[in-house]
Amino acid sequence: MTRLLxxxxxxxxxxxxxxxxxxxxxxxxxxxxxxxxxGAATVIALxxxxxxxxxxxxxxxxxxxxxxxxxxxxLPAGPLPRWRVTDDVPEALTAGEDLPVLFGARQGPWLTxxxxxxxxxxxxxxxxxxxxxxxxxxxxxxxxxxxxxxAAASLAAxxxxxxxxxxxxxxxxxxxxxxxxxxxxxRRPRRPRLLVSHDVDWPLSPRDGLAATLRSAVxxxxxxxxxxxxxHLRAYAARVARRPDLDPYDTFDMIMDATESLGARSAxxxxxxxxxxxxxxxxxxxxxxxxxxxxxxxxxxxxVGLHPSYGSFRDPAQVRxxxxxxxxxxxxxxxxxxxxxxxxxxxxxxxxxxxxxxADAGLAYDSSLGxxxxxxxxSGTCHEHEVFDLRARRRLPLRERPLVVMEATLLxxxxxxxGHEAAVETARxxxxxxxxxxxxxxxxxxxxxxxxxxxxxxxxRVIA
Numbered sequence: 201m202t203r204l205l206x207x208x209x210x211x212x213x214x215x216x217x218x219x220x221x222x223x224x225x226x227x228x229x230x231x232x233x234x235x236x237x238x239g240a241a242t243v244i245a246l247x248x249x250x251x252x253x254x255x256x257x258x259x260x261x262x263x264x265x266x267x268x269x270x271x272x273x274x275l276p277a278g279p280l281p282r283w284r285v286t287d288d289v290p291e292a293l294t295a296g297e298d299l300p301v302l303f304g305a306r307q308g309p310w311l312t313x314x315x316x317x318x319x320x321x322x323x324x325x326x327x328x329x330x331x332x333x334x335x336x337x338x339x340x341x342x343x344x345x346x347x348x349x350x351a352a353a354s355l356a357a358x359x360x361x362x363x364x365x366x367x368x369x370x371x372x373x374x375x376x377x378x379x380x381x382x383x384x385x386x387r388r389p390r391r392p393r394l395l396v397s398h399d400v401d402w403p404l405s406p407r408d409g410l411a412a413t414l415r416s417a418v419x420x421x422x423x424x425x426x427x428x429x430x431x432h433l434r435a436y437a438a439r440v441a442r443r444p445d446l447d448p449y450d451t452f453d454m455i456m457d458a459t460e461s462l463g464a465r466s467a468x469x470x471x472x473x474x475x476x477x478x479x480x481x482x483x484x485x486x487x488x489x490x491x492x493x494x495x496x497x498x499x500x501x502x503x504v505g506l507h508p509s510y511g512s513f514r515d516p517a518q519v520r521x522x523x524x525x526x527x528x529x530x531x532x533x534x535x536x537x538x539x540x541x542x543x544x545x546x547x548x549x550x551x552x553x554x555x556x557x558x559a560d561a562g563l564a565y566d567s568s569l570g571x572x573x574x575x576x577x578x579s580g581t582c583h584e585h586e587v588f589d590l591r592a593r594r595r596l597p598l599r600e601r602p603l604v605v606m607e608a609t610l611l612x613x614x615x616x617x618x619g620h621e622a623a624v625e626t627a628r629x630x631x632x633x634x635x636x637x638x639x640x641x642x643x644x645x646x647x648x649x650x651x652x653x654x655x656x657x658x659x660x661r662v663i664a
Contacts, residue, residue, distance in 0.1 A: 205233055211262060223324060227585075261303045261329065294369055295637075300366060331581070335590060398647055403450075451651075467502065512544070551590065556592070565599040607644065
């Protein structure tokens with residue numbers, strides 16, 4: 201069996217071991233063994249090769265004194281240097297002409313070769329930890345009105361690489377180096393996945409009176425045109441007639457038909473608690489219609505998941521209570537799943553507090569890590585991965601499934617404010633990037649954003 205031997209400097213051991221395992225194990229699928237040594241860089245050799253060759257990877261983030269860890273001075277200073285990877289390893293898979301160097305040498309040459317092997321001046325492992333564990337979000341203080349870390353405050357947005365999976369690019373550069381020394385080395389093949397999910401904030405239209413409905417209709421007309429306004433009026437008529445089957449928010453069968461036609465399935469995440477009044481919708485999980493929807497989703501072979509309420513993201517006990525309520529409803533309905541996951545309401549998420557709450561509750565995966573105000577790769581990857589708690593300095597029994605695109609981010613004027621055509625093209629471009637890297641295109645499209653024919657056509661074009 202081919203196995204890599206990785207020797208790393210004897211500092212920040214939990215963080216280094218996590219980064220090594222994610223880069224070499226999760227992302228590259230390589231068998232490896234890691235141990236500390238007295239050197240100042242991480243050295244990768246092929247066990248049993250006997251040729252003495254190695255890939256030496258520079259230290260950067262992990263070279264920090266412990267007194268500077270998680271301090272503002274530890275954040276990369278812009279403008280970042282750039283490495284034209286294809287000049288040195290043209291076989292490497294990249295998403296742009298040059299690669300932002302977050303940690304490592306401040307200038308090239310980034311790759312040198314001699315009789316002993318290759319020396320890479322880019323800190324691949326430090327970059328992976330920084331992005332995947334959301335290091336900057338524990339340091340930076342900027343938050344929006346919902347308490348979220350905004351895209352505009354991120355290093356990726358400031359340096360122009362938010363729409364690039366920069367961790368995956370670093371990993372591919374390292375892979376090209378490994379293959380140059382050992383051409384027979386094989387990695388585990390990865391197949392791209394389309395992961396379509398739907399946060400069920402409003403399973404049916406809001407229970408508004410006529411005056412509020414008219415205000416909503418006028419607002420919809422201003423934002424997106426008369427078709428959206430007409431949908432609000434139809435919703436009111438359906439409520440008055442007590443005909444939920446005519447409610448335009450009930451787009452669930454259309455969604456399931458669309459994903460089933462592709463041989464895929466959807467994940468529907470349900471709110472199971474109320475911590476912020478109307479911000480958590482006005483339909484309870486135990487409403488008969490909502491319970492019937494949960495059953496309908498499960499009977500058609502789609503996934504049921506949790507959408508923890510607005511005020512839960514810093515409250516582990518509340519996350520646990522809401523999961524228990526969802527599981528009790530599922531048990532009553534005879535819904536069984538091998539694992540349970542979901543996404544935080546309003547994408548309210550805090551590192552590492554929210555991850556810790558999810559892990560303690562027993563959830564298997566989270567899919568909250570996308571920005572509300574910009575689409576792209578918040579954690580620098582399009583691959584599902586194990587998470588790391590930077591405060592407790594340990595791995596958590598939880599996987600992150602990064603969110604790449606939310607339709608509201610593309611369409612809402614307060615965010616990117618794109619029209620349907622530009623929104624579709626942006627989403628498809630990001631999907632193509634995920635497919636190039638063998639990753640997951642994780643798409644969030646709310647049932648309540650499929651009210652018009654243009655909305656539904658855009659959704660179908662993105663997933664088709």
